[in-house]
Amino acid sequence: MSKISEIMEKNPWRRNPWFETVGEAQRRAKKRLPKTVYSSLIAGTQAGITVNDNVDAYGELGFAPHVIGTTPERNLTTTVMGQELPFPVMISPTGVQAVNPDGEVAVARAAANRGTAMGLSSFASKPVEEVTAVNDKIFFQIYWLGSKEDILARAQRAKEAGCKGLIVTTDWVFNVGRDWGSPEIPEQVDLNAIAKLAPEMITKPSYALSWFRDGKLIIPDLSAPNIAHKGQPGPTFFDVYGQWMNTPPPTWEDLKWLREQWDGEFMVKGITRIDDAKRAVEIGATAISVSNHGGNNLDGTPATIRVLGPIADAVGGDVDVLLDGGIRRGSDVVKALAFGAKAVMIGRAYLWGLAANGQTGVENVLDLMRMGVDSALMGLGKSDVAGLSRDDLIIPEGFERVFGAE
Template sequence: MYPATVADWRVLAQRRLPRFLFDYVEGGAGDEATLAANVADFAAIRLRQRVLLDVAQVDTRSQLAGQACAPPLAAGVPFTLSTVGICPLAEVVAATGQAPWFQLYMLRDRGAVRALLEAAWAGGCRTLVFTVDLPLPGMRWRDVRNGMAASSARAALLRARQVLARPGWVSDVVIGGRPLSFGNLHRQVPGGRDLNTFKAWIDAQFDPGVSWRDIDWLRDQWQGRLLLKGILEVDDARAAVASGADGIVVSNHGGRQLDAAPASITALPAIARAVGSRTEVLMDGGVRSGVDIFKALALGARGVLIGRPWVWALAAQGQAGVTRLLAHWQRELLLTMTLAGVSRIADINPSHLITPPERP
């Protein structure tokens, strides 16, 4: 199959990845109602088609956090490297020739946080994405069913069977690849190459006591741009602006935290109206096409971040898959702008929607 849409790459990823890995990427919290709403609420938005307008020179260029971006995607250009990413920052910089954004989880060990921030700054990172909606991890039943939440021999056997059912993945990753570790935390986690050891350390490091006071501390540690990711309420968006954050990401963590929380695209309009003139508003959750990007921009986002789509493309076809995915989305965005009669990203607004959805 020649993949054309995100759904195509998802099918290929499912065929290639061991089940526990695919479900880890795919799954959400609880009954996955918010996970489903992220996509469904995007699909419910209708666009106005306009004709006989001069759209000979459509321009999809934009900027995110002061960084040039062709389509307004916070993925690839630029890329956000997770605190718990497999590849260390130095490897990403060496491979790409530029520093990514750095995503931070607050840990109880503030010394470890300070070390992470110092390493990120020394590595060239100038934008920090602080995830604020993870005082504790959500209840993700797929991980429980696949033995990801247990360290027993039975759970290990279950995962081993799933790995052996994907010989291509075993050949490329287990045999042909290098030993995997959590590259940015290798100094903080003793025995960090062992999944169970690492999980135990992370579980102990989640800090439900984090509050807005910690943003002040974080601001003292970080000289660059600060984005707060995980905002769903107008009051929290206003507090983020008051804290000195340079931007926010309207996000429900891909439906992986509080099930029954609103879809990100539904929470976006009120937040954009409240703080969009004072800070940079991005969003994630449910973005599956260039058409969705247009919808998010029309509802007040400056740009979007994506997670599952690029992971599916990467799992299916490696770097070529991600490149092709972004190219398809760039083309979709350009065509959507053309058929909606708009030539510049800055001109996309709610008037291009028939009935913008609104959270009650």
């Protein structure tokens, strides 16, 4: 064993004890990560109005508990896009997970160990084949990027790798202006980039050491291997950016075409309006995600929990309705289910867990979500997540927002 490997083996961050809240995972992630890397995990568009509202809106909702007659056993299971989940939380697709050397593979293992599903980003740092090898409940997320032939080739590669469904993300406008300043992301991690980040890395030795294996430095991969054909090197994010900016945004006819090419489960992600939800049903989607891209799309868009209920009322009988945005605890999950979601997708929460303690940290976050859902059900006197409704909530006047109603 090399000296560096010996140091890593003894380093306490590798065996961090259990953290009891997602907020503590975030605190540990901030402490461990270089400022530039951590900033990418909390970034929001422009003034951050939406990213803040995504979280704060849950605090406006109360519970109407039943303390007598609580059942000793509670059913947390649900089914999303044909996959049975032991509790109503799955992993949302997020791009390049350079907070940990194992990235998406570590996250996929954690999700598999807890029996849940994972959305894998087109901009993941690990090839889809490596991720499906450790978790058989993977949904591949795809952007409208390049020609139809390019898009179809990526979808076909995902299917051949064993992905169970497709997630088409539509809520992204490439607005990179943030009032507090955006983190600078290098085009590739070369010697110049390493030298520039060295002052930050020196102050975060546990993060720096995590990129050494057997005494050798593992260069973080900022390429997107799932954009390329299988076996070919992935382009850098900035290479993809130029192609993306030259690709016209999809129409509903385009999405219908892709749906017709894909014979499995099909989610449209980025819905905040009732009319768009109905169009997704019309093109044959089997699921939608009520999403504003975690506050990284159009700033000023309301929190997803505010628009969820009317959308679920309109199309919940036709498609699986999911929500992402702002979930920090199991009680948030329960509030989303009470408005009609079948499950939620978490993003920042598991990334903080990954940064804090690798695969174990992601498992820790998922355990917190599961236990929080169970505790909230117990307090509400519910025996099954399927029995949740608005009657279980105290909803302030004017909380819900309705857009695109006929």
